[in-house]
Amino acid sequence: MKPKAIIVGGSIAGLSCAHTLILAGWEVAVIEKSSSPPSGSPTGAGLALDPQSQLFISSWLHHPHLLHQATSPLSFDQNQATHPQNKATRTLARDEDFNFRAAYWPHLHSLLHNPLPPHIFFWGHLFLSFTLSPDKLSVKVNLRVCKTQEIIQMEANLLVAADGCLSSIRLAFLPHLKLRYSGYCAWRGVFYYSGNEDSETIQDIRRRYPDLGKCLYFDMGFKTHSVLYEIPNKKLNWIWYINQPEPQLKGTSVTMKVSNDMINKMHQEADKIWAPEFSKLIKETRDPFINVIYDCDPLQRIFWDNVVLVGDAAHPTTPHGVRSTNMSILDAAVLGKCLHKWGPQNLALALEEYQSIRLPVTSKQVLHSRHLGRIKQGLSLPDQEPFDLQTADLDYCQQLLQRNMPFFSNATLSIH
Template sequence: MSVANIGIIGGGIGGVAAAVALHQVGIDAVVYERAPRLREVGVGMMLWPNATRVLRDLGLLEQVLARSGPNTHFLVRARGGEVLMNIALGDFDVPAICARRADLLAVLIAALPPESVRLGRELHHFEQVGDKVRVFFAGGVVKEHDAVIGADGIRSRVRSELFGVADPIYRGYTIWRGMASYDGSAARSGANSETWGAGHRFGILNTGHDRFTWYATANVAANYPDAPCGRKGELRRMFASWHAPIPELIEATDEAAILKNGAYDLAPLRRWGDRLVTLLGDAAHPCTPNLGQGGGLALEDALVLAKCLEKGTSLEAALRRYESLRCHRTAHMQQRARLMGQVGQWENRVFVGVRQAVTSVLPARLFEHNLRRVYSYQT
């Protein structure tokens, strides 16, 4: 298998991590990215122990740790600030952290030979001819590979080519994100948190170096336009009476850097691939962001794929083995994330009251036990 030459479509976290993992086991891989440069947004993302374990195995954890914030506890709070549940993340071999997405991508890119990334290459279609995959890019460029990995995100062209177009499903709410420098004591507890209100949530993630990534949700129509008062003005209004430091964090954020994304996913796919082509990351298993696991799952995919290709006797069998090892876990996480989002976005006052009462009496160890299974995953 060491002679294989793999084409990866998409230079997000999943595609670049896959190229790093493949290079590390001696397999040539080229990333094709449609954008003129590889880039990620500046806000933070949670990397739970299942994700940081992959980074450790790739030899990159220390570099990411140096630029991130630790997470030992996760608090669920009511909008007045009272703690409904305090979930200890437990002792793992690796930490849970919040890292800036751009920092994570930069560390991954630096681990790749520069010639293994081709920018401005937008996949148009591919053909499987004999034991090769011929890849056609916009503008007429054609390349040939032994296998192709579609790591081209939630609106994957590779997936559409394999199985037909399936538009991502909007789940009824939108997420705003930002990052602010903030040194107030209320955010310095060492614990990250998510605060629940009726139809809204607000999360705070310590991203290290006195920076806090936050996210806010609201039940609105798909493609909900910005309010005339701007994103910051709208969030200021939505969260004005929420506990500290929520209004302060919104205030401390640069309006132009506030991101806004709808919550989209797809039902788990029955198949991920065909012959010498497979999918990875959001292309294979797009999740709503409620567990903060989409990027972590893409990192897991990358390592499992590399291990299967390193050990496999034929490319095709190795790709099918990778899919069979990954599909149950990722389908479970897609479904769980969707359910978390549904419950988290309840706006009926009775349901919200019951949710709050139940959360405050349920033992945190129930969640800790459950999360331990998610975080303990070994590739």
């Protein structure tokens, strides 16, 4: 009989693991509390895929060209500064060989979800708890069926925790682990302009950002920065990071609900800090939302017996290195390769090798992303002066580029 894995979490990390474990000869069940696959959500917003992730996703699809069709190019990475008074822009650092691609989260989710067998998904099932068998050869998972409130149990050889940065499975092994608040939150929004391609707002923003559609723009202000790039189907994705005390979150999401008063105050601040074209784009975006930005000091281990962490459950990270989704995809790729190499009879060896390959990479990337965020937000740094737009020299500005990320162009994936 095929070995069986239960994957908790039906987001990008969970779907990627489903692909690689099936390819490795495993039977899988994906547990997700949402009642159905997402059809479109502004809180998904945009993301950027690095070349390695693009190759893996293409290899999992029946029609690899669909990934190219569903994404748009990010050929350049540009960091620029906006003058606080006259709002003039000057380029700080630019990479013209970036080669990422921009995706809309719900579209990437559908692309990964659609080729998978429908019967492996358990939508509307809430993970409650798990227990390991005395011989550590199997794991039983308790679930609640959201529609009926019925409690059911499933059993498998492997439990894969793809349940995000607030992972309840990780909590079972590391009950005292706390996420680290970064010191800032992110306003986010997706501006839809289909049918309004010639509007004044779009014409103005394209004049202000002439490479929009092929460039990942980082705009630096005083102790703040923003991100702007285009995603497919006439959408502009923007993010604005604001230093503030840690908000009080409710529930298990890092996304905050916002009031009209909060949005109005944000609009007023945008007028003060950003160029009129970008401020206008922000103000015309419907349903902006706030992500509270956390990360975590790198873990010492990411598996225990036959339970393994992947994605944000294994390495919560700030978003400045454009790593979260890419790390999840590479986690899944390496995990699948290790399981295929060692076979189900050597599960411990497979998970040990997965950990030995991924931890050195993700640990450095998490810490670099943290450092990059503090530079761009003008926060204190342990080994250098806070970033100052007026005095930063060329060498300092080069630190802003994404390609300084450890393992930027080729994260090690070698299976010994």
